[in-house]
Structures are given as C-alpha cells and as structure tokens.
Amino acid sequence: MPDFAKIRARAAKRKGGEAALASLLGPMPDNAAVARIADDRILSTMAERIFAAGFVWRVIEQKWPGFEEAFLGFEPKRLLFQPDDFWHDLASDKRIVRNPQKIKSVRDNAAFVERVSKEHGSFGKFLADWPADDQVGLMAYLGKHGSRLGGNTGQYFLRWLEWDAFIISADMAAALRDAGLDVAESPTSKKDLDKVQAQINAWAAETGLPRRHISRILAMSIGENHSPEALREYMGE
Known part of the structure; x- marks a missing residue:
C-alpha cells in the first residue's frame, strides 16, 4: 500500500496545488x-x-x-x-x-x-x-x-453533522482499489467495509489527518477532475 503522501500529492496536482486542495477539505472534526x-x-x-x-x-x-x-x-x-x-x-x-x-x-x-x-x-x-x-x-x-x-x-x-466520517463514493472506492486495497468496486459487504476502515485507520495514524480529510483526498485523487469551484458548490461550502 503506497504512502498516503503520494496520494495527497496526486490530489493536490489535480486541484491546482496544496493550498487549493487544503481549502477543499473542510473543517477539523469537533466532537x-x-x-x-x-x-x-x-x-x-x-x-x-x-x-x-x-x-x-x-x-x-x-x-x-x-x-x-x-x-x-x-x-x-x-x-x-x-x-x-x-x-x-x-x-x-x-x-x-x-x-x-x-x-x-x-x-x-x-x-x-x-x-x-x-x-x-x-x-x-x-x-x-x-x-x-x-x-x-x-x-x-x-x-x-x-x-x-x-x-x-x-x-x-x-x-453533515461534522462527525469524522469517511464517505465511500465511487471515486473514493476507486482510489482505494488503485492503491491496492482488495475490495469490490462498490464496497458494501462487511468484509470489504472492515478492510476500508482498517486502511483509513492506518492512514489516519500515519498522517495525523482526520478520516473525513483522508476520504476527500482519496476522492479528489482520481476520476473526473472537477474544479475547486464546482466542488465547493457541490459541497455547499
């Protein structure tokens, strides 16, 4: 499994740089x-x-x-x-x-x-x-x-409640599979969900990032490259 830094670098390049990527991650979770x-x-x-x-x-x-x-x-x-x-x-x-x-x-x-x-x-x-x-x-x-x-x-x-949640979108799942995680194209079984959780947890420990940020970075690292402006409108931010 690649270092998450490589996935983040790819996402940043697609979004126009690290500052642009960071602006799309949303706030830190606040329990x-x-x-x-x-x-x-x-x-x-x-x-x-x-x-x-x-x-x-x-x-x-x-x-x-x-x-x-x-x-x-x-x-x-x-x-x-x-x-x-x-x-x-x-x-x-x-x-x-x-x-x-x-x-x-x-x-x-x-x-x-x-x-x-x-x-x-x-x-x-x-x-x-x-x-x-x-x-x-x-x-x-x-x-x-x-x-x-x-x-x-x-x-x-x-x-939506700002809990530290990942979302298994099609792009997020594609990024996980591209990174080498052996899960279905649409991971919904308990076995696959457990694999996703374990990998997200591992990257959270590696990077110190909240899981919601890891999820968004994964989704923005692959698939159709929406502009930052389009993503902000979609996310209501």
Whole structure:
C-alpha cells in the first residue's frame, strides 16, 4: 500500500496545488460541537439525508423550510405525540416531497432518536462518544436501529453533522482499489467495509489527518477532475 503522501500529492496536482486542495477539505472534526447538537437537529439532518437520497439535493434544500414546518421542527417528542391522521395527511402535503415510505421513516427515527437520547443524554453525545476508528460499527448500528439510514445515507448523515466520517463514493472506492486495497468496486459487504476502515485507520495514524480529510483526498485523487469551484458548490461550502 503506497504512502498516503503520494496520494495527497496526486490530489493536490489535480486541484491546482496544496493550498487549493487544503481549502477543499473542510473543517477539523469537533466532537464537543457534535455533542451539543440538539435532538431536533439530529432528526432534521436524518430526514434531509433520507429525502435527498435518490433525489436532486438542491430541490430538497430549497424545499427544506417547508419540511421544517410540516414536521413540527423535527422535535422528536412532539412528533411522537401526533396521531396517525397527522402522518397520513403528510402524504398529500405540498410543502414536502410526498414519499410515504420516507415520511414513515421520520416517525420511526423520531422514536429512535428519543430512545438513544434517553440512554445517552442526547443523540449528539452518543455520536460524540462513538470512536471514529469504528465508523463501520456505527454505520451498522444506524442501519439496524434507525430507519433508512444504511449505506451511503448513514455516511452522509454523519458527515453533515461534522462527525469524522469517511464517505465511500465511487471515486473514493476507486482510489482505494488503485492503491491496492482488495475490495469490490462498490464496497458494501462487511468484509470489504472492515478492510476500508482498517486502511483509513492506518492512514489516519500515519498522517495525523482526520478520516473525513483522508476520504476527500482519496476522492479528489482520481476520476473526473472537477474544479475547486464546482466542488465547493457541490459541497455547499
């Protein structure tokens, strides 16, 4: 497996230099900030990532104020007190994307957030206490106990909360394979995910970089070479 410095150098060359690359990596993870995230913002982010999955992200972002109104600010306790008619009516509410299965996931995840919050003090504290070197374990937990939080949706949920998450995009996976990691083109099996986690952990130990930065550098080192400006717009930065 090559030194990560070589992968970073390739990414920097593609993006116009080290300064340009560094500007695309985002902030350093801050677990104290994650621990302070209120449960309603946790549930809101869950819902936003779920509704954005398989949809045009910008459309969801533009409609999000309507989602916040329709789902009562995503306050778990308020939502859990709502009768079945409230949820049924949301399926015809023009303020949101009317997907019955995804609407149901908000109800299910309100219960999930409330349950975890009672056990750990808040969902944010639960996330902040989970070690970054076991993201695969956290993804499995979210997928098992949450609703529609498996796969990339769970990864983007963690990234949007500024948790130290890697995202196994097509380019990131291609970079891992190019570096010699024996995983599938789309690594989704537990065996492959464990390999990805182990390699990311090794590079984190080697470089001192957070895993989210390693993930972005990998993705920018291969594949279509988007301009820094296009990437900033895509990432909402």
